[in-house]
Amino acid sequence: MQMNKGLFVVIVLAIIWIISFSITNIIGANYSSENKIVIVPINGVIVPMQGDYSLFGEEKTVSSDFVKRLDGLEGDNSVKAIIFEINSPGGTVVASKEISDRVKKLKKPNIALIREYGASGAYWIASASDYIIADELSVTGSIGVIGSYLEFSDLFKKYGIGYERLVAGDYKDAGSNYRKLTKNEKNLLQKKLDIIHNRFKQDVAMNRNISADAIDGIANGIFYIGSEAYDLGLVDQLGSKDDAISKAKEMAGIKDAKIIESKEKKSIVDVLSKLSNTAFYYAGKGIGSTFVKNGFNIQA
Amino acid sequence: MKKIKSDFELLMPRRAGFWRRAAAFIIDLIIIYAVTSPLTGLLAKGIGLQDEFSISTFKEIFSRQELFYGAETMVILVAAVMALAGLFYWSILEYSLKQSIGKMIMKIAVKSQLKELSIWQVIARNITKALAVTSLSIIFLIDLLYLLFNKNRQRLSEVLSKTEVCNADE
Numbered sequence: 001m002q003m004n005k006g007l008f009v010v011i012v013l014a015i016i017w018i019i020s021f022s023i024t025n026i027i028g029a030n031y032s033s034e035n036k037i038v039i040v041p042i043n044g045v046i047v048p049m050q051g052d053y054s055l056f057g058e059e060k061t062v063s064s065d066f067v068k069r070l071d072g073l074e075g076d077n078s079v080k081a082i083i084f085e086i087n088s089p090g091g092t093v094v095a096s097k098e099i100s101d102r103v104k105k106l107k108k109p110n111i112a113l114i115r116e117y118g119a120s121g122a123y124w125i126a127s128a129s130d131y132i133i134a135d136e137l138s139v140t141g142s143i144g145v146i147g148s149y150l151e152f153s154d155l156f157k158k159y160g161i162g163y164e165r166l167v168a169g170d171y172k173d174a175g176s177n178y179r180k181l182t183k184n185e186k187n188l189l190q191k192k193l194d195i196i197h198n199r200f201k202q203d204v205a206m207n208r209n210i211s212a213d214a215i216d217g218i219a220n221g222i223f224y225i226g227s228e229a230y231d232l233g234l235v236d237q238l239g240s241k242d243d244a245i246s247k248a249k250e251m252a253g254i255k256d257a258k259i260i261e262s263k264e265k266k267s268i269v270d271v272l273s274k275l276s277n278t279a280f281y282y283a284g285k286g287i288g289s290t291f292v293k294n295g296f297n298i299q300a
Numbered sequence: 301m302k303k304i305k306s307d308f309e310l311l312m313p314r315r316a317g318f319w320r321r322a323a324a325f326i327i328d329l330i331i332i333y334a335v336t337s338p339l340t341g342l343l344a345k346g347i348g349l350q351d352e353f354s355i356s357t358f359k360e361i362f363s364r365q366e367l368f369y370g371a372e373t374m375v376i377l378v379a380a381v382m383a384l385a386g387l388f389y390w391s392i393l394e395y396s397l398k399q400s401i402g403k404m405i406m407k408i409a410v411k412s413q414l415k416e417l418s419i420w421q422v423i424a425r426n427i428t429k430a431l432a433v434t435s436l437s438i439i440f441l442i443d444l445l446y447l448l449f450n451k452n453r454q455r456l457s458e459v460l461s462k463t464e465v466c467n468a469d470e
Contacts, residue, residue, distance in 0.1 A: 005397060012392050016385045017335045023381050024338040 035257040037248045038073055039083045039113075039241075042066070046091025046099065046121050061088060063095035067102045069262070074106060080257060081109040081248035084129060085241070088122035093145065093196055093300045096121025100203065103128040109251035113244040114138045114235065119223050121300040123234070124200060127207040130251065132235040133244045134226040141229055143204055144221025145197045147189060147298045153179050193298065200300055208233060315453045316408040316465045324402035325429070331401055332386050332433055339378050339385075379434040387423065387430035395422045399468065409468040417463065424461035 044059030073079050084103070090096060103110065103125055112118070112126035114134035119142035126132050126140075134140055156163065156178060163178035174185040181189070197219075205215040210233060218232055229235045237243065249257060333340060393400045395417065398409040412421055432440040446456035454464055 008396060009393065009401060012389065013331070013335050016332075016389060017338075020336040020381065020385060021338045023377075 048095040080252035086118035090120025141224035143219035324406040327402035386433035390426040
């Protein structure tokens with residue numbers, strides 16, 4: 001009787017295995033050979049962390065998540081090419097550079113498609129891709145660094161609010177909202193912006209094969225309309241998403257591919273948890289630190 | 301002072317405890333994953349993983365959800381077949397032997413609160429478990445929570461199917 005019980009169990013398991021093996025062959029035959037071109041969006045401000053997520057706020061591209069996503073696509077054999085669909089005014093220096101560095105290391109053919117705008121840090125990322133396509137009326141370029149901020153000292157003076165300066169280290173509060181910069185401090189902060197700007201320029205010049213002299217003339221912070229950017233060599237082609245897909249197929253050497261619009265899936269649990277995180281974050285942050293946030297903040 | 305068991309308690313097998321049942325469920329899950337390994341391998345390949353299915357595959361799947369847009373039909377198909385395989389495994393074994401492999405090892409068995417255990421009773425009691433094979437569904441969690449707060453140690457689907465799980469070694 002015990003033997004029969006064992007035999008029965010083995011038969012049941014064998015039936016399940018045979019069914020799953022057969023279904024695998026049927027589904028797998030249709031699926032495994034499919035080539036994919038993945039369109040990855042770069043929307044809104046480029047930031048390094050998820051912390052500033054806002055349910056009703058503007059869209060953001062988080063560099064750490066983005067790099068992870070590219071790692072995944074790089075390891076996926078069925079993905080033959082990647083298109084970055086850019087609608088971003090730029091973002092923080094480090095976040096933009098992180099994504100740009102990762103894009104540069106991609107081994108798969110990749111194309112930057114600048115649609116509405118791909119300026120500053122977003123252009124830094126685009127320049128790292130293999131090929132840039134921009135709409136002729138898009139806004140791009142803006143190769144510069146900004147560190148401007150609001151300074152309230154005169155307003156505070158008007159209302160009798162004083163700033164008691166207590167620092168160890170002369171420059172510790174350079175860039176504070178509550179007092180004007182000294183000439184020395186202004187020079188110092190300007191030098192730092194120049195260091196970042198030079199790095200930005202060098203990277204773009206190297207990525208786009210533009211000479212050092214030429215980049216100095218282009219990278220003065222001004223933005224360019226797509227057609228102007230094409231004339232200056234900042235983009236390779238003027239065109240649309242369809243052009244980008246055709247070019248991606250050509251670069252990957254494939255005729256047909258499934259086009260996947262990659263987007264981050266958000267469940268209701270994600271949204272609620274992020275919403276509560278944001279609420280707690282701002283509750284803890286307080287009014288004082290909100291002022292500090294308006295201080296010296298470098299963006300590309 | 302040692303409590304003397306009543307005739308009723310001596311005659312009726314005790315309902316199986318939570319941890320014993322949980323261990324049996326985990327053993328069964330491992331067996332189901334093993335026998336459906338061709339499917340899980342396909343799932344891994346379908347979302348573009350270079351290696352075959354491994355313990356980290358599910359983590360990979362959830363960290364690369366964007367690829368579901370290309371593979372969602374296949375993922376849904378595979379998930380459905382795996383859930384059906386789980387339902388078949390539990391239902392056939394429990395109907396025929398009153399025990400799955402996990403239950404045999406943990407020495408527990410399914411009993412009907414009616415006269416005989418019917419195939420419809422075992423299917424009804426195993427639907428939520430089958431859904432849990434591919435994802436931790438909310439229905440299974442409700443089913444499980446009911447067991448934790450129910451003095452008869454029955455899942456909601458067991459109450460509805462008029463079945464219970466008892467110790468087989470008494």
